[in-house]
Each structure stands twice: as structure tokens, then as C-alpha cells.
Amino acid sequence: MSSRYTIVIPVLNQWRYTAMCLDSLQAQGVRPADILVIDNASTDETPARLAERAAKDGLGALTNRVNLGCGGAWTQGALLARESDWVVLLNNDVLAGPRAIDAMLDAAEAQGLKVVSPALLEGAEDYGFAAFAPEYLLKMAGTARRGWFHGVCFAVHRSVFEAIGFPDTDRRLGGHEDMEYLVRCLRAGIAVGTVGDAVFHHFGSITQKAMKKESGAKSLGDRHYFYSRLGMGWLARKRFKLERERQRRQWSIAENARCGHSLHMLRTEGQWRSV
Incomplete structure (x- = not known):
């Protein structure tokens, strides 16, 4: 039976x-059966905890024997x-945020986007995301950055895979897979964008930071x-x-002038900075 989405x-x-993350998604109405967690050979409690959730509520979970990136x-x-x-x-x-997945896809379908990202609030969660998000969404509804999506969360319509294929699996790209896919989409004329009708808080590349610390690598x-x-x-x-930086500045200035916020904000030392 077909479904509207699967979250990977x-x-x-x-x-x-x-x-x-899982608790947050379920609190916003996402069914565990519509989530697929892919464990890239974790060595902590992750495999055991995923198995528990899969048995308890039907969460989709898959454990790889090696890290596929x-x-x-x-x-x-x-x-x-x-x-x-x-x-x-x-x-x-x-x-x-509120109805994050469905709101993002509703906006994509209304605006004819085939790849879509939500607005992003990054950094320390010292501002009360649960209370802040509904007010933020009221201000940002209908706002969009066409021609851009980010790797923290992006939804891809099935037709895009059929047109240009899947994300690159080359491990040497480590951290650049989203940008590679964005460029491929733009070159193929696929409509992509980031929308203000949905929002996520992003703590900030936790896994990548841990891997860098463990390996001592800068990138x-x-x-x-x-x-x-x-x-x-x-x-x-x-x-x-x-060109990326010029466009980012233009978007940020226009969004702040119209809404008082931007679609990408960074929280540092108790203050917001638009990015």
C-alpha cells in the first residue's frame, strides 16, 4: 500500500x-511505521534501543554491519x-515543529516543489522551541527560498529519483552529499526550495562533530x-x-524586512543571527 512519505x-x-528526534516526530503525529532509522554500525546502545522500539510500536529500523556514510x-x-x-x-x-512533515509537504505541493526543506533554527535550545515555533510559523508562512534546500532535512519526490537518480554514495564526499544533490537538481531544472510553513530545531551536526573529534580530522x-x-x-x-553567499544575504534581508525573522537562524549566546 502506498503512503505519502517515509522518513529516513x-x-x-x-x-x-x-x-x-523520534519522540518529537511522534508528538507531531508521525506514525512509527512511516519512519525508517538506518543504523550505520553504531557501537553504543542504539541497536538495542531501536530493536526495542521496532518490537514495541512498529518503528522501521535497519542495522548495517559497516558504516555506509x-x-x-x-x-x-x-x-x-x-x-x-x-x-x-x-x-x-x-x-x-508543529505538523512539521505534513506542513512541509503541503507547502511543496502548493508551490510545485519537487525537493523541499523546512525552515531551520540551529544551535542551543535555550529559547523554548515548543512555544517559539508556532509564533515563528505564523510570521513565516508562505515564505520560500526557491532554488535552495539544506541537508538537515529535505524531502524528495519519487519523480526526482526517477529523473536524476539517488544521492551519491561516494564516502569521499563526506558532508557534501546534500550539496552534490542540490547542484544535480538545479542542473536538471528540478524545482527545489525551502519553505517557512514548517520548522525544525537543529542542535548542530552532532554525529559529524563526534566523528571529527574521535578521528582528529578537520573535515x-x-x-x-x-x-x-x-x-x-x-x-x-x-x-x-x-553567488551562494550573495543569494543567501538577499534572502535573509528580504525575509527579515517582511517577517522579522529569516528561514535560517543561528542561536548563539542567547541571541538570534540570520544566516
Whole structure:
């Protein structure tokens, strides 16, 4: 039987955040059966806790014997969610706002988007997300950044996989898989965007930070390799980055002028900064 969506959540350790994420989604009406957690060979309590939840409430859970990376887990989940119209690729270190998934997909369908992300509030959760989110959504409803989505949460319509394929599974991309997919979508003329009708709080790349600390690496991916995969030399990279920053500033200024907030905000030292 087909379903509107399947949420795919790759995880590697950090069970505390995964549990908060799952509880948050279910509090917003998401059925456990519409979630697929892909465990990339965790060594903490994650496998046992996922097995408990799967047995108790029907949560979808899959444990890999090796770490396939984010792109590998995304593609694995998308292939397994073949009966769903949308595949929502989600980080585990997030909290969902009111009706987050359905509101995001409703906005995408109303605006003709085939890949869509929600608004994002990042950083310390010292402001009371549960109370802040409804007021934020009232101000941001109908706002959109067309031509952009982010890797914390992005929903992909089934037709996009059919048109351009799945996220890249190359482990050397580590952390750049979302940008690679964004560029592929834009080059294919696929309508993508970020919408203000849904919002998530993102604690901030918890798994990646833990992996960097453990390995001592500054980056989990090869940035130059990423750009070479896109066919971009030095000059093209510079132009790409400058255009991204120029567009980001324009969006942020316009959103703040109209709504008093932006679709991407960072919380530091008790203050908001638009990004």
C-alpha cells in the first residue's frame, strides 16, 4: 500500500539525540511505521534501543554491519521506501515543529516543489522551541527560498529519483552529499526550495562533530574532490561560492524586512543571527 512519505534517518551512535528526534516526530503525529532509522554500525546502545522500539510500536529500523556514510544510508532508505510518494531525509539531532512533515509537504505541493526543506533554527535550545515555533510559523508562512534546500532535512519526490537518480554514495564526499544533490537538481531544472510553513530545531551536526573529534580530522570529506565531481575548477568554485553567499544575504534581508525573522537562524549566546 502506498503512503505519502517515509522518513529516513541515518544514525551513528548518539542515541540520546535519536530518541529525542523520534519522540518529537511522534508528538507531531508521525506514525512509527512511516519512519525508517538506518543504523550505520553504531557501537553504543542504539541497536538495542531501536530493536526495542521496532518490537514495541512498529518503528522501521535497519542495522548495517559497516558504516555506509550519509549518502549510502539515504540511498538505501530511498530504495526501501519504494511505495512512498516522498522520501524525507532527516538528521537525527533535530526537534520537529508543529505538523512539521505534513506542513512541509503541503507547502511543496502548493508551490510545485519537487525537493523541499523546512525552515531551520540551529544551535542551543535555550529559547523554548515548543512555544517559539508556532509564533515563528505564523510570521513565516508562505515564505520560500526557491532554488535552495539544506541537508538537515529535505524531502524528495519519487519523480526526482526517477529523473536524476539517488544521492551519491561516494564516502569521499563526506558532508557534501546534500550539496552534490542540490547542484544535480538545479542542473536538471528540478524545482527545489525551502519553505517557512514548517520548522525544525537543529542542535548542530552532532554525529559529524563526534566523528571529527574521535578521528582528529578537520573535515570528514574531501572538498576539492567534491568540486571536481561537479566539474568545477578553481574559478568556477569561487563564482559558485560568491553567488551562494550573495543569494543567501538577499534572502535573509528580504525575509527579515517582511517577517522579522529569516528561514535560517543561528542561536548563539542567547541571541538570534540570520544566516
